Amino acid sequence: EVAQKGGYEHFMLKEMHEQPQTVTDTLLGRVPEDSRLPIEIPELNITPDDVRRVERLTFVACGTAYHAGVIAKYAFEQILRIPVNVDVGSEFRYRQPILGKNEWVIAISQSGETADTIASMREGKEQGARVLAITNVVGSSVARLADGVLYTRAGPEVAVASTKAFIGQIVGVYLLLLYMAQYRHLSPSAQQVVRELRQGLWRSARDIERVLETADKTRAIAERIAEKPVAFFIGRNMDEPLAREGALKLKEISYIHAQGYPAGELKHGTLALLESGVPVVALATQSSVYDKMVSNMQEVLARDAWCIGIVPEGDERVTQLLGEENVLTIPRSNDYLHVLPAAVQVQLIAYYAARALGRDIDQPRNLAKSVTVE
Numbered sequence: 001e002v003a004q005k006g007g008y009e010h011f012m013l014k015e016m017h018e019q020p021q022t023v024t025d026t027l028l029g030r031v032p033e034d035s036r037l038p039i040e041i042p043e044l045n046i047t048p049d050d051v052r053r054v055e056r057l058t059f060v061a062c063g064t065a066y067h068a069g070v071i072a073k074y075a076f077e078q079i080l081r082i083p084v085n086v087d088v089g090s091e092f093r094y095r096q097p098i099l100g101k102n103e104w105v106i107a108i109s110q111s112g113e114t115a116d117t118i119a120s121m122r123e124g125k126e127q128g129a130r131v132l133a134i135t136n137v138v139g140s141s142v143a144r145l146a147d148g149v150l151y152t153r154a155g156p157e158v159a160v161a162s163t164k165a166f167i168g169q170i171v172g173v174y175l176l177l178l179y180m181a182q183y184r185h186l187s188p189s190a191q192q193v194v195r196e197l198r199q200g201l202w203r204s205a206r207d208i209e210r211v212l213e214t215a216d217k218t219r220a221i222a223e224r225i226a227e228k229p230v231a232f233f234i235g236r237n238m239d240e241p242l243a244r245e246g247a248l249k250l251k252e253i254s255y256i257h258a259q260g261y262p263a264g265e266l267k268h269g270t271l272a273l274l275e276s277g278v279p280v281v282a283l284a285t286q287s288s289v290y291d292k293m294v295s296n297m298q299e300v301l302a303r304d305a306w307c308i309g310i311v312p313e314g315d316e317r318v319t320q321l322l323g324e325e326n327v328l329t330i331p332r333s334n335d336y337l338h339v340l341p342a343a344v345q346v347q348l349i350a351y352y353a354a355r356a357l358g359r360d361i362d363q364p365r366n367l368a369k370s371v372t373v374e
């Protein structure tokens with residue numbers, strides 16, 4: 001087992017370190033570095049006409065994969081202006097969803113074997129939607145059921161808490177977006193974002209590496225979080241699903257009660273729980289809502305809670321507000337790309353908090369890597 005871990009203390013740590021490779025592998029052969037060449041993903045089995053015709057997308061997934069679906073919603077709606085639903089697999093088929101013929105149901109699943117995700121795909125098929133899958137396992141049930149597949153190339157993931165598979169899913173979502181962008185009418189500003197995303201995705205492998213290289217600071221903060229019974233994560237726009245993912249990671253491996261919240265919802269309930277020293281990880285990587293996040297951090301500080309910021313390098317206001325020692329950075333690129341290194345920051349917080357508590361990080365109690373029953 002020691003050999004399998006490649007010298008790392010846990011599979012989770014090893015898999016986090018494989019994330020730059022996941023990015024590169026998932027892009028390889030699909031996104032030509034020469035931006036004049038088209039992006040082609042033949043396994044998806046969709047034609048340019050299908051892309052022009054599609055009217056709505058519904059992402060279905062569970063757990064961490066669901067958070068990749070929420071990221072997809074923000075990105076597809078903001079850039080492609082296609083309406084998007086996101087559902088957790090266990091809810092989708094029981095809420096009598098309405099689907100039409102120019103709609104796609106897109107399952108996201110690392111294992112490709114999650115029962116609720118499979119059942120959601122069946123529901124989509126029954127209603128005549130096109131069913132696609134973003135999955136990490138070739139030949140899995142999800143892959144076989146789908147009309148077209150986009151494989152993430154994270155390789156086998158052993159730790160129950162998903163890390164590199166999540167990064168692969170985000171890259172997969174962006175790949176699908178870039179592919180579709182070629183055949184949809186986009187505003188000039190959206191075209192610019194697509195160009196940046198296409199070029200920047202390759203560089204995000206390096207951005208993730210940078211976060212891993214500076215993990216000592218994250219570790220010091222995480223070790224202090226480990227002393228607390230509770231922690232909150234807040235964010236807006238694409239940082240909102242990351243706040244949820246950060247809380248999920250922390251609770252599943254450290255057993256610290258953690259909640260991830262849209263930052264604007266704080267004042268509708270969660271503020272009542274903030275008191276001296278309660279850790280609140282505030283993600284502020286999204287430029288469009290940066291000012292709003294600064295106000296939310298002020299609300300947190302006003303309750304004497306402990307606010308930890310995650311911001312792009314070069315940030316001044318948050319750093320001044322929270323103090324250098326409470327700020328974690330990611331390389332600065334654009335809002336969509338920030339999601340990747342920011343996801344790694346919250347993974348590291350969870351990992352080092354769980355490690356400080358001596359938890360069974362790779363095999364947390366009561367949880368399974370793949371949930372094949374309803």
Ligand code: G6P
Nearest residue numbers: 062063064065109110111114162
């Ligand atoms: C389990 C795992 C999670 C995973 C979820 C969905 O709960 O512990 O890490 O996110 O299932 O799994 P999938 O294989 O469908 O992505």
